[in-house]
Amino acid sequence: MVERPKKVSSADLQDFIEGRLTADREAMVSDYLRRNPSEAKRVDTLRQQAARLRQLGSTMLDEPVPDQLLDVLKKLRN
Amino acid sequence: MIKPPQEPITASLADLHQALVEELPHLRRFAFFLLGNRDKADDLVQESLARAVANVGKLRPDSNIRAWLFTIARNVSRNDARRGRRNPVDQHPEAGDIESVTRQNQDATVELRQLQTTLLSLPLVFRQTLYLCAIEGMSYEDAAAVLDVPIGTIRSRLARGRAMLQQRLDGKAPGDIKGDSKGDKQ
Numbered sequence: 001m002v003e004r005p006k007k008v009s010s011a012d013l014q015d016f017i018e019g020r021l022t023a024d025r026e027a028m029v030s031d032y033l034r035r036n037p038s039e040a041k042r043v044d045t046l047r048q049q050a051a052r053l054r055q056l057g058s059t060m061l062d063e064p065v066p067d068q069l070l071d072v073l074k075k076l077r078n
Numbered sequence: 079m080i081k082p083p084q085e086p087i088t089a090s091l092a093d094l095h096q097a098l099v100e101e102l103p104h105l106r107r108f109a110f111f112l113l114g115n116r117d118k119a120d121d122l123v124q125e126s127l128a129r130a131v132a133n134v135g136k137l138r139p140d141s142n143i144r145a146w147l148f149t150i151a152r153n154v155s156r157n158d159a160r161r162g163r164r165n166p167v168d169q170h171p172e173a174g175d176i177e178s179v180t181r182q183n184q185d186a187t188v189e190l191r192q193l194q195t196t197l198l199s200l201p202l203v204f205r206q207t208l209y210l211c212a213i214e215g216m217s218y219e220d221a222a223a224v225l226d227v228p229i230g231t232i233r234s235r236l237a238r239g240r241a242m243l244q245q246r247l248d249g250k251a252p253g254d255i256k257g258d259s260k261g262d263k264q
Contacts (some may be wrong), residue, residue: 011233014233014236014237017240018211018212018236045244046240046241046244049193049243049244049247050212050240052189052190052193053193053197053208053212053213056111056179056180056193056213057110057111057180057213058179058180059179059180060106060107060110060179061103061104061107062103063103065102065103065106066120068124069102069106069123070099070102072124072127072128072131073095073099073127073131074095075131076091076094076095076098076131076134077091077092077095
């Protein structure tokens with residue numbers, strides 16, 4: 001019996017770009033992309049964009065928060 | 079029937095205070111990517127926090143605090159924009175602002191600066207969605223709650239936002255891309 005090709009939806013491709021697929025579906029999409037080079041090129045470009053976007057604003061997460069902002073929250077404790 | 083003793087309110091408020099303090103860097107970053115200007119962003123954060131403190135009773139134990147804070151900030155920002163204050167479509171973020179928010183090394187400097195400038199040039203609905211899902215890594219569900227739209231809208235804005243961002247990075251669309259202009263006015 002011939003195994004039916006598993007369908008890769010546009011939602012799968014999007015979640016692949018976003019890094020939100022489970023390991024088995026990710027493997028399935030990778031396999032699909034190996035057989036579809038033009039689609040693979042588009043997806044790869046967006047995956048690279050996704051990786052770079054994750055770096056934006058990184059400094060802001062490490063810098064100290066200004067006192068005037070912390071002061072607003074102090075009202076909760078009083 | 080004997081009710082279980084409630085946790086002392088002071089203890090839970092202290093926990094809540096700590097949880098909110100820990101969220102502040104993320105809230106400041108969200109505000110920056112809404113407004114493209116650090117001073118305006120901290121003004122927005124300050125006002126949003128005041129509102130959060132006043133409405134803390136509405137926060138449920140199972141609430142996602144980050145999504146709750148972002149929702150407040152987004153609402154404050156939207157109301158400000160309607161009144162012409164702190165316009166969230168700041169098309170010309172200052173270079174100093176850009177440099178101060180993203181860690182840079184020699185190889186990545188030009189690329190990341192260009193990416194950040196280009197992201198900040200996108201219409202608000204796409205920028206917000208890209209920020210929440212692509213930078214903050216929020217679930218589609220939480221992003222949908224913050225922006226008060228269906229999950230399908232988050233997915234389509236994310237896809238279109240990424241495509242638009244890439245087109246602008248590739249220099250294929252120097253002008254404004256025909257887009258979701260209806261949604262921009264929110």
